[in-house]
Amino acid sequence: VKSIAVLTSGGDSQGMNAAVRAVVRSALYNGLEVYGVQRGYQGLLNDDLRQMDLRSVGDIIQRGGTILQTARCKEFMTAEGQEKGAEVLRGRGIDGLVVIGGDGSYQGANKLSKLGIKTMVLPGTIDNDIPFTDYTIGFDTAVGIVVDAINKIRDTMSSHERSSVVEVMGRHCGDIALYAGLASGAETILVPEVPFNLTEVSQRMEANFAKGKRHSIVVVAEGAGNGHDVSSEITRGCGLEPRVTVLGHIQRGGTPTAVDRILASRLGDYAVHQLMAGDSGKACGIVRGEFLSTDIDTVVNTKKPFNLDLYELALRLSQ
Ligand code: F6P
Numbered sequence: 025v026k027s028i029a030v031l032t033s034g035g036d037s038q039g040m041n042a043a044v045r046a047v048v049r050s051a052l053y054n055g056l057e058v059y060g061v062q063r064g065y066q067g068l069l070n071d072d073l074r075q076m077d078l079r080s081v082g083d084i085i086q087r088g089g090t091i092l093q094t095a096r097c098k099e100f101m102t103a104e105g106q107e108k109g110a111e112v113l114r115g116r117g118i119d120g121l122v123v124i125g126g127d128g129s130y131q132g133a134n135k136l137s138k139l140g141i142k143t144m145v146l147p148g149t150i151d152n153d154i155p156f157t158d159y160t161i162g163f164d165t166a167v168g169i170v171v172d173a174i175n176k177i178r179d180t181m182s183s184h185e186r187s188s189v190v191e192v193m194g195r196h197c198g199d200i201a202l203y204a205g206l207a208s209g210a211e212t213i214l215v216p217e218v219p220f221n222l223t224e225v226s227q228r229m230e231a232n233f234a235k236g237k238r239h240s241i242v243v244v245a246e247g248a249g250n251g252h253d254v255s256s257e258i259t260r261g262c263g264l265e266p267r268v269t270v271l272g273h274i275q276r277g278g279t280p281t282a283v284d285r286i287l288a289s290r291l292g293d294y295a296v297h298q299l300m301a302g303d304s305g306k307a308c309g310i311v312r313g314e315f316l317s318t319d320i321d322t323v324v325n326t327k328k329p330f331n332l333d334l335y336e337l338a339l340r341l342s343q
Contacts, residue, residue, distance in 0.1 A: 045085055152194075
């Protein structure tokens with residue numbers, strides 16, 4: 025490949041900018057031309073591309089969001105849209121593409137690969153729902169934000185001897201709830217991967233207060249239920265009236281942690297090297313510290329395994 029493009033797609037995540045920077049600088053370092061596509065696949069269809077130089081990605085490693093912006097694009101889900109996207113790239117002499125995004129973005133990249141564009145995808149989502157990588161870019165930052173919020177909530181819950189339900193993001197994946205729940209010492213973690221019974225949850229909360237606990241934090245992943253509904257069920261079960269906090273998009277903003285910046289930098293550079301080696305249709309990840317490239321087909325057809333050991337540990341430690 026001589027000329028590549030980079031785009032960010034789907035929900036943004038902290039560290040996407042660090043990944044864009046790594047792709048651009050690694051490509052330039054290796055003598056490639058590199059283009060930034062504005063607004064994801066929508067921008068590709070609109071031919072909204074600009075050539076990037078070293079300065080185009082200056083001062084962004086520490087910024088949340090994505091300078092390339094992002095969009096969820098319906099047209100690109102159609103065969104005509106995909107052919108049009110490939111044509112835009114061919115028309116500009118671009119033969120490689122790096123897509124940074126979640127699983128919806130992976131499917132689009134896979135289609136372009138089948139149309140002859142060499143593509144690599146990087147896991148850019150706070151949800152940590154992508155298999156064949158231990159962590160996704162943005163997850164560490166999002167978990168830190170949730171832990172910080174729960175620390176604050178816990179202060180005021182303890183003063184009032186109250187309980188709280190905190191609803192976190194994650195789409196169909198419970199990892200944000202699991203990791204943040206463990207790191208913040210939450211008594212209850214509700215995730216879509218593990219069945220739960222809210223009557224039992226409320227009985228346990230009541231018993232914990234009776235044992236002298238001064239607060240009770242329930243973290244609920246959005247994929248497992250709605251914070252307000254969970255709170256109402258607990259009130260029905262034991263009379264407690266948990267306050268509800270829905271953290272929402274706060275989890276997706278702010279400066280990325282060093283862990284996310286390093287993950288993004290390593291993966292961005294790796295993706296460029298894989299393209300230069302002639303590979304295509306691959307998802308880049310890091311598993312136990314080692315790079316891994318996996319067929320996008322395999323990645324999108326595999327469910328990320330849930331870490332039950334970590335879940336049970338969180339429960340044991342929060343008694
Ligand atoms: O995939 C990232 C994510 O933040 C999910 O956790 C959440 O369900 C979804 O995106 C929210 O999407 P939107 O920003 O379109 O409301």
